[in-house]
Amino acid sequence: MTNHEKPVALVTGASSGIGAGYADRLAHRGYDLILVARRLDRLDKLATDLSCRHGSNVEVLEADLTTESGITKVENTLRSDSRITLLVNNAGNGKLGTTTDISHEDSISMIALNVTALTRLTRAALPNFIARDSGAIINIASVMALHSLPITSLYSATKAFVLSFSRGLQEELAGTAVKVQVVLPAGTATEFYDHAGIPLSAFDPDVVMTTTDLVDAALLGLDKGELVTMPSVEDLELWASFDVARNKLFAATQSGKPASRYQVASGGSSEL
Numbered sequence: 001m002t003n004h005e006k007p008v009a010l011v012t013g014a015s016s017g018i019g020a021g022y023a024d025r026l027a028h029r030g031y032d033l034i035l036v037a038r039r040l041d042r043l044d045k046l047a048t049d050l051s052c053r054h055g056s057n058v059e060v061l062e063a064d065l066t067t068e069s070g071i072t073k074v075e076n077t078l079r080s081d082s083r084i085t086l087l088v089n090n091a092g093n094g095k096l097g098t099t100t101d102i103s104h105e106d107s108i109s110m111i112a113l114n115v116t117a118l119t120r121l122t123r124a125a126l127p128n129f130i131a132r133d134s135g136a137i138i139n140i141a142s143v144m145a146l147h148s149l150p151i152t153s154l155y156s157a158t159k160a161f162v163l164s165f166s167r168g169l170q171e172e173l174a175g176t177a178v179k180v181q182v183v184l185p186a187g188t189a190t191e192f193y194d195h196a197g198i199p200l201s202a203f204d205p206d207v208v209m210t211t212t213d214l215v216d217a218a219l220l221g222l223d224k225g226e227l228v229t230m231p232s233v234e235d236l237e238l239w240a241s242f243d244v245a246r247n248k249l250f251a252a253t254q255s256g257k258p259a260s261r262y263q264v265a266s267g268g269s270s271e272l
């Protein structure tokens, strides 16, 4: 990137909801954009709108990130376009239902998009970012990364992956200027629920955030240097104490022997 060029952000899942919100706010902040999704008509419309309103140069990439050709197309862009300084891994889906009720196709698609695509795109972006010692990755997880319900087992597991992967990346990159922020939205008013199988109208409107509020808060979190951003949580101490407890629990696993409750008298076996 030369001095007069704008930085470029690549946003996945930009054709609606949170991704479209990031595209708008990043254009407002002076980014040029590469917008990725399957619905080209939506991307084209958004690109025209953002170019007019913010003067951004907006490219669109039609890609189904659950397919090899779709992922490869976006990986190649991330590897070859050195103008890209920000990757927003936002595309995701979540069919809600019990593990046996969700179809094979929906379960495979959820893992492919929420886990595999996010991993591959991160791996494609990182070498350039590390070589330049700059750049940022925003991974959109969910509060469901911390919580499983009978209808969210698989979705929660994919989001737990995003949280865990992002936390590990932050450790890996600690000695560099490359940033990884993981965002954990709670219910947000988007088309997510049209595909999830449970309508947004089933939720108490008081617990649902607007896309604009979510994205603005998450970007403010990025500006503050937050590694984990939970836009709807007022008391940050809750996360801090959760993380302390997690660390303490992990330290307690490093004992090298069974805990006393699992120890049986020598030579004997426990009675059943």
Ligand SMILES: NC(=O)C1=CN([C@@H]2O[C@H](COP(=O)(O)OP(=O)(O)OC[C@H]3O[C@@H](n4cnc5c(N)ncnc54)[C@H](OP(=O)(O)O)[C@@H]3O)[C@@H](O)[C@H]2O)C=CC1
Binding pocket: 012, 013, 014, 015, 016, 017, 018, 019, 036, 037, 038, 039, 040, 042, 063, 064, 065, 066, 090, 091, 092, 093, 094, 113, 140, 141, 142, 143, 184, 185, 186, 187, 188, 189, 190, 191, 192, 193, 195
């Ligand atoms: N809404 C909520 O309550 C919450 C959402 N999230 C997360 O936020 C992220 C964005 O979701 P949200 O904005 O709510 O939902 P939307 O359904 O509005 O947006 C999902 C986006 O992902 C894209 N997408 C879906 N499937 C594919 C695919 N196969 N290939 C490429 N792009 C795809 C869609 O575009 P297209 O269909 O054109 O391909 C769309 O742009 C997700 O990761 C979701 O898990 C997290 C917590 C709460």
Ligand SMILES: CC(=O)[C@H](N)C(=O)O
Binding pocket: 094, 096, 142, 143, 144, 152, 155, 185, 186, 187, 188, 192
């Ligand atoms: C599954 C949900 O309730 C929601 N989309 C979330 O990720 O929090």
